[in-house]
Amino acid sequence: MTTPDSDGLLPEQLLRLTRRVHRIQKRQLEQRGLGVTPAQSRLLRTLAHYDAPPRMADLAERLEVVPRAVTTLVDGLEASGKVRRVPDPANRRVIRIELTDDGLKALRELHDVRRSAAEEILTPLTDQQREVLGGLLDTLVDGMPPQGRDC
Template sequence: MTAPDPSTTMADPSAQVAEQLLRLTRKLQRAQKRYLDPIGITPAQARLLRALSHHDRESGPPRMADLAGRLEVVPRAVTTLVDALEANGAVRRVPDPVNRRVIRVELTEEGRQTLRALREARRGAVEEILAPLTAERRAALGGLLAELLGGGPAPCGD
């Protein structure tokens, strides 16, 4: 596969916007990683913790399969993430009260503290990225992104 011709990319506004979005995504991921490193958590583990925090409280802790579906990953990936988070004390596996073959995953108090630190890290990373923009331009960007995402909030795992 060959690299796109820069002269074509610059002449095509859609291609230019696509490239800018990709570059912005990478920049945000790098910033978030810098903020997550001191917490001792990976971006994938952070996504799982956020998914747990948004799970329907009335149905009880989610099953591993529920988490895999919500995160759009294979169940084995969730097992690996839960293993690491359980070793750190952020989550615990609990038996399903109705079906003993089913394992559910719940946040611990340590996990809730980690989530608070994650929210602060995410805010810091976003603030770093958005620093050059005025409040009005941030609002305009937010409106444009919401429109591109279909008007709804981003999934919790993203």
């Protein structure tokens, strides 16, 4: 029995698209001179999702990387003034990571870079194609078809 993707083309297309998005984002980061790598960008975005400054172990778990990788990223971001290490008020031996004002500014610029990269990718699509793609991506992200989703 053959499937619509019996030759395995879809996974390859998805991987190629992901790589293209990353290349565009990296190029735009370099052009804007933000001094942030894609990995640091991901850490900044992750930090923004916490209500209170997280521990490095929390970041490593959320990013699904080893703690040493987070230490290296934080070191670079701290050197550029985008994050700072702060002692935990309940346990001064615990260090937490928080965004600085420069980090928040960089985060806004990174958001613009991501939107610009997405727009560059989506330019060839019509409004109707974008709508269809959006529905398909929602299904892939949520892992269920639209009719099974709570709206």
